[in-house]
Amino acid sequence: MRADLVQLPRALFRASTIREQEPRLAEQLNIPLYQVMEAAGEAAWQQLLRRWPQCQALVVLCGGGNNAGDGYVLARLAKAQGRQVRLLQAQPERALTGDAARAQQAWLASGGEVLPLQQIPADGSLYVDALVGTGLRGPLRQEMAQWVEQLNRLNAPVLSLDIPSGLNGETGAVTGLAVKATHTITFVGVKPALLTGAAREYVGELSFAPLQLGQALAARPADVLLGSPRQLKDWLPDRSVASHKGQHGRVLLLGGEAGMGGALLLAAGAALRVGTGLVAAMGHQSVVAPMLARHPEVMVEALESEALAQRLAWADAIVLGPGLGQGAVAAQCLPQVLAQSQPVLLDADGLNWLAEHPRHQDNWVLTPHPGEAARLLGCSVAEIEADRFGAARRLQQRYGGVVVLKGPGTLIDGGDGPQLLLPVGNPGLATGGSGDLLSGIIGGLLSQGLAPMSAACAGVLIHGEAADDALGPGPKGMLPSDLLPHIRNRVNQGDV
Structure with missing residues (x-):
């Protein structure tokens, strides 16, 4: 078994279970969900530094949900460390809501700029995929699929946040296109969909950040168990x-x-x-x-x-x-x-x-x-x-x-x-x-x-x-x- 997979916890939790449990666990632990988003962005940034310590130029691709919020946090942290960061937002005319909007405002307050996602620039040394999270069930909409196709054609390093965009978060299936990540960092609980079927072609190396809620989630019965040598x-x-x-x-x-x-x-x-x-x-x-x-x-x-x-x-x-x-x-x-x-x-x-x-x-x-x-x-x-x-x-x-x-x-x-x-x-x-x-x-x-x-x-x-x-x-x-x-x-x- 690959070394990165051996390090994963044995208890796996479906994306739907995590979405259902996150607000309940945050309330029980008295942790605002925005703090969990901040922790996700911080964990992703730290993983980026471990995996690509020499990276100086990042292109962060954001969609319209909480996955985008994680991307905004990472972008802000990278910028604060002197990295060149370009953040491209899909459909910027549609305002983000909730914690994702708060993360976007923090990025803007730090001096960051939101660029419209039209054409993905080809000169980035690393791309961060924060386009679509675990809630996807069918194919990507046409415009999003075009961006994913552009990204895959670049054949450049890609860090996907939580799940490669285009993967079905429950099954790991791909309907049409999905991002071919070099590395995926998943949050709170490891989703079994990342480890079987077509997903094995897209996830790349896999790491896990439990954040503030992972320990409490792990106390619940697992949806799927991961075997180990x-x-x-x-x-x-x-x-x-x-x-x-x-x-x-x-x-x-x-x-x-x-x-x-x-x-x-x-x-x-x-x-x-x-x-x-x-x-x-x-x-x-x-x-x-x-x-x-x-x-x-x-x-x-x-x-x-x-x-x-x-x-x-x-x-x-x-x-x-x-x-x-x-x-x-x-x-x-x-x-x-x-x-x-x-x-x-x-x-x-x-x-x-x-x-x-x-x-x-x-x-x-x-x-x-x-x-x-x-x-x-x-x-x-x-x-x-x-x-x-x-x-x-x-x-x-x-x-x-x-x-x-x-x-x-x-x-x-x-x-x-x-x-x-x-x-x-x-x-x-x-x-x-x-x-x-x-x-x-x-x-x-x-x-x-x-x-x-x-x-x-x-x-x-x-x-x-x-x-x-x-x-x-x-x-x-x-x-x-x-x-x-x-x-x-x-x-x-x-x-x-």
Whole structure:
């Protein structure tokens, strides 16, 4: 996980929650909201100094709400420190109101000038985005979109205040255009919308300033929880020197239809590397020899009805889907598998079968990517990405168990309690076979006795961190098999 994200608090709060709670908390703490605005501008200025200490020329772009007020405060503080500041106001003929108007007056009283935002100058060394805050729900209006497009074309450093303008503050989706920030500083509470889906392309580095209200907000139940690699040691205890293979789980992997055996090999390798005591795999006859050659530690055999029944009774956990296909093999084994009481992980063609035969079970982990999620919910991929939080919750409510909605900023929903958000991994995972690794990792952890929610969270973290460890010169050309030794390293970090 990126260093800036590791520093964030675990409790995340939706933008709507923060807007609702801010006036209440300020009243309870007897703090005028204008003081909170001043603190936001001060925090942004301090972050600017840390990130760009040599910056001498700022262009501050202000819209019409409280986000603009934060920009006015920052501009005043920068000017007081001798920086050259140009402040451009969108629609200056429309008067600001409330605390934003007060911040504007303080800027004018300091000798600052308000320039009309018509064309963004190209000679700034740093741009401050205070155009649109977290309340945006649809696309930017045409004039604002033109300014955002101009700003992005400059390819210059941009500091966004609270949220990059154009991002949906609740979901992180982008309808049309949004500012591509170099750095975003968010206030009072960290918004989960900044950490998943399209937002990962626009937020840049992320920092957090709780201001005077953050501590009181954090005392409330979180809307979403942020996962961290630091949690792995809690899920993966050190092994006793007297332990043996029978104490570390038995996982059965089912898939590997003709021509798709590689998926089963990858899943088996990941299950081994995550420390599973015994790994068995069943697939098409053609996968047996390659599996033995690649992983002699795996007990592999052709998928046949009688042998399957014996292996199902043997297994502590089952993984169904890697390279399964949608033919006779899948039709043969799916009903038998879903009748079991052990934890089951369903991925790939297992999920495609589920989309055609919907059912609700509590003993499984479902790991769809957005395309599979769209099939499961009978909607488009665009609808999934427009609200990943809502999509994960609908999947869990419809199908039960634990849902892992993959993608940038993976979401995990277990039905009870807040969702978990895990912004791990990198674009090198955008290649066939990466999901099969994750299936093997989570399946192996399930067999070792981790609860489904814990296995899903630990599995996603191990998978994402191993991908970063394997990144090497860059994401292009990174193979799923490159992760295998790093998976082993990650699960052993707590051991001597």
